[in-house]
Amino acid sequence: MNTIEKSPVTELVETTGHAGSEWLARYSSSLMGVFGTPQRVLVRGAGCLVWDADGKEYLDLLGGIAVNALGHAHPFVTSVISSQLATLGHVSNFFTSPTQVALAEKLLAISNAPAGSKVFFANSGTEANEAAFKLARRNGGAGESGGTPRTKIIALEGAFHGRTMGALALTAKEAYRTPFEPLPGGVVHIPFGDIDALRAAVDNTTAAVFLEPIQGEAGVRPLSTEYLKIAREVTTAAGALLILDEVQTGIGRTGKWLASEDSGIVPDAITLAKGLGGGFPIGALITFGEKTSSLLTPGQHGTTFGGNPVATAAALATLHAVESQGVLENVRTVGAYLRRELADVDGVTEVRGDGLLIGFDLDADIAPAMVTAGLEAGFIINSPGPRTIRIAPPLILTQEQADRFLAALPELIATAKAQTTKDAK
Ligand SMILES: *Cc1c(COP(=O)(O)O)cnc(C)c1O
DSSP states (O other), rough: OOOOHHHHOHHHHHOSOOHHHHHHHHHHHHHTTSEEEEEEOOOEEEBTTEEEEESEEEESSSSSHHOTTTTTHHHHHHHHHHHHHHHOOOOOOOEEEOOOOOOHHHHHTTTOOTTTTTEEEESSSSHHHHHHHHHHHHTTTTSSSSSOOOEEEEEEEEEOOSSSSSHHHOOOOOOHHHGGGGGOOOOOEEEETHOOOOOOOHOOOEEEEHHHHHHHHEEEEEOOOHHHHHHHHHHHTTTTTEEOOOOTTTTTTTTSGGGGGOOOOSSSSEOOOTTTTTOOEEEEEOHHHHHHHHHTTTTTOOSSTTTOOOHHHHEEEEEEEHHTTHHHHHHHHHHHHHHHHHHHHTTEEEEEEEEEEEEESSSSHHEEEHHHHHHHTTTOOOEEEEEEEEEOOOTTHHHHHHHHHHHHHHHHHHHHHHHHHHOOO
16 A cells, blocks of 8 residues: 555645655755755655655665664554653753653663763754764863863764764765864864774873764774774773764664674763664763763753653654564674675675674675666665665564565666666766
């Protein structure tokens, strides 16, 4: 069934009976052109499937970029969000609510945070990192009593931490940064995964080191456990904060609550967002231990929407479903299966990632053409680089659905190669 039942939404906007092309024409005359032309107009989803305005079905292997952890329209998450909204939707941070407190406690528990650890809620990944940036500035920044001012913040080449000014200063990509300079100062980017460069860069003027355990936007590039351990050692020795951006890798994406879990390190802070609300916007900064958790004092940071009852209920529902429905186990099994099978596909030269955050390289610059071929064949995938494909499907992807993609892959590669050759002529 690919029609939408009559709902209050359809009384406001006619969601069926208009072709995708018509919506796209209206889109281009009403929405700011920062995203390029949308690939499709989507009208409905269920589990790992979505349907477009023209009635075509897709297997969603991108999950809204690692956001739809439980797929689309998950019944439990949907009913929790609806009932919370029907009870109490928003209160401002002059007040709190049971779902906000319960979610903070739950996040501290799943991240194995020591006593004194705390949570700050935001609405997105960039906002969680913005809060972490301010936390870093408070770690012995200029103007603190005594000692050398800590003005340096270290991030990695290839890093993506978001698009607001502080998070953008942490992001490495020149095309994103240059048009908006000057950015908040003091950020230094060092080569990815280079332990010597890290040792050389961290000193007693360093306020913080920001790391993604697996760089998602850079094409799914994991940092080694050794690198994370040494990062912990050198930051501790220098008095710098180690801040892990788990916006993309957190909340079960790798088959564990956190991608950094295996390394055994205790960071000073973790940022979360994408999968946390099961599709509902929410971000979080978790600070570890009493000292780091008291760097930001009353009045130094805030938000109107962050941690509101509906967003925190959505996240509680997501965490509960992940826990009670064997989702982490599914991510490990289906993820390992997919990565193993992908490595055997003709034309695939390398497979990277963990759980259901997977990047694979092709033997030619055909990744963008593969995204197009995928859409035509009913698969949503993503190309973070000219020869790299990323998939980050809902964590409930079945092996059968994985097999559907694997079976189609040789044809997608052939189509993309033919198209790329044709375009070059
Ligand atoms: C997506 C992402 C962000 C930014 O999140 P937004 O919600 O888009 O602001 C930050 N860090 C990482 C690692 C991400 O993947």
